[in-house]
Amino acid sequence: MTEALPVLLVFVPFLAGLGQFVLGRAAPWCQQFVSGLNLILVLLLSSAVVHGDPVIADLGGWGEPLAIHLQADGLAALMLLLTAVLAVAVSLYAIPAFRDEPRPAWRFWTLWPLLLASLNALFLSRDLFNLYVTLELVTLGAIPLVLLAGPNKTVDAALRYLLFALLGSLVYLAGVALIYAQAGTLDLALLPAALPEGTLSGPLAAALIITGVLIKGAILPFHIWLPAAHGNAPAAVSAILSALVVKAAIYLLLRLWTGPLEPLVSNGAGQLLGALGATAILFGSWQAFRQSRLKLVVAYSTVAQLGYMLLFFPMAVTAAWQGAVYHGLAHGIAKAALFLAAGNILYYLGQDRLEALRGIDRPLAVSLLAFGLAGVSIMGLPPSGGFTAKWLLLSASLQTGQWWWTTVLIAGGLLAAGYIFRVLRLAFLQADDATAPHHGPVPGPLMAWTATALALLALALGLISAPLLDLLGEMPGGTS
């Protein structure tokens, strides 16, 4: 029974996406059913994983060297859980958000389940080439969603996103080709034993794969496509992109680094990735502080927050492993809440320039509550999920004697507080003119409370970390 779960997780949303293309107007309600079913399947799968070995589905029954496997271990189960929870919240939010939109925005209900299926497939894949295909599927599902913002508004951003994503996946594929030339297999479980040691092309392949994934994951210096795409897409789409799509690339980096690439990478490469992450944290936070539009603040905050997950690589101990993955979860939930809250503000004001935020505390009290609570997790204050993640990373940096990462963690937290409080301060200032013009109606309870529910969940992650970290388990192949 449990062997069927990974297969269902890929095919249910995929077929639903195709079905919703035909259904048209009934699609929003169908999607609620699909995201609910997806969550139930993921919960069943997680309970199977937590009680024992990884769940493996052997597609077609071809046996070891030829087979395509879908595998769910602790890391995959956690990412699936994050995806499923966000899928439920975003699907609910999108009902009112896309109700009044012109006809093309309805394509959201086709593209979103297809993207969900691709993300599920990415987290469940166990060979390098399947990962390439699912990475491309995620990209080709995500970019049309950016275009839903309206006619011709986001074409430039989407095009730049597409070009970088294509380049990234080809660089990744070149690395996969070199790996296959040496090992003769693509299976993640068989690769570490099959790779010959001491060749030059092994580390070259690792470098190509890592560079390709970094381009996909918008890690500094490849971040330049991210703010325009995430900042201009519709709010529900921005939440998906920032919380899940770029995170999928970092997930892949964590998975490959501790698996097949482990014999190929050196400590210096880990330090280099850590330095990239630290630069991303400081640069992204500083840029977020300087933006004049609300959604760009949140988008640059994503550039910064992704950097924390890279701090795993120089330290590579279990505490850092748990901290990096937990940061992925906490940031995913909190960033989705921030984007949904920012979307509510944009829906009400018709624009999101920061000066226009004055005096919105009365009509948008619930959305601002969501923004503030999610901000607590982004800043890393206790008792939020962000705090737990940073605490784990901090103890890893002290445990390995690499104290300089501690200063980066603290500086990043302070800068995050800077850009969150800058937005909140403006929102609570008196308006110059009490009857300031606004564009739309006050967002309905569904839009306001899905954002708040996610923000509360981001806080609750600080209190329920033990079972989730149990599910994740120790660092694969780790010593301490």
Add this chain to the structure above:
Amino acid sequence: MTGFDPFALAAAGLIAFGLYGFCVCGHPLRRLLAINLVGNGVFLALILIARRLPDGPDPVPHAMVLTGIVIAVSATAFGLALIRRQARPEDGGND
């Protein structure tokens, strides 16, 4: 795999030209073409890798190239549609 191989040189050349073009060219159409050059280089390299077995070619890289070509064609078509929309915004929504 020892000695001079013109196909390997061609693959490396395609990838190098493509990467150079991606970095230097500003126009999205040129960048898309540059990406296709890189893609062709990678596919050529994969076909070379398939030759390494003594008894006939290895089918796995061939399957990878075929899948890669399908993905590259659809992504290129999508990119071209976007470039057209960017160049002529007035007839957007109809392509």
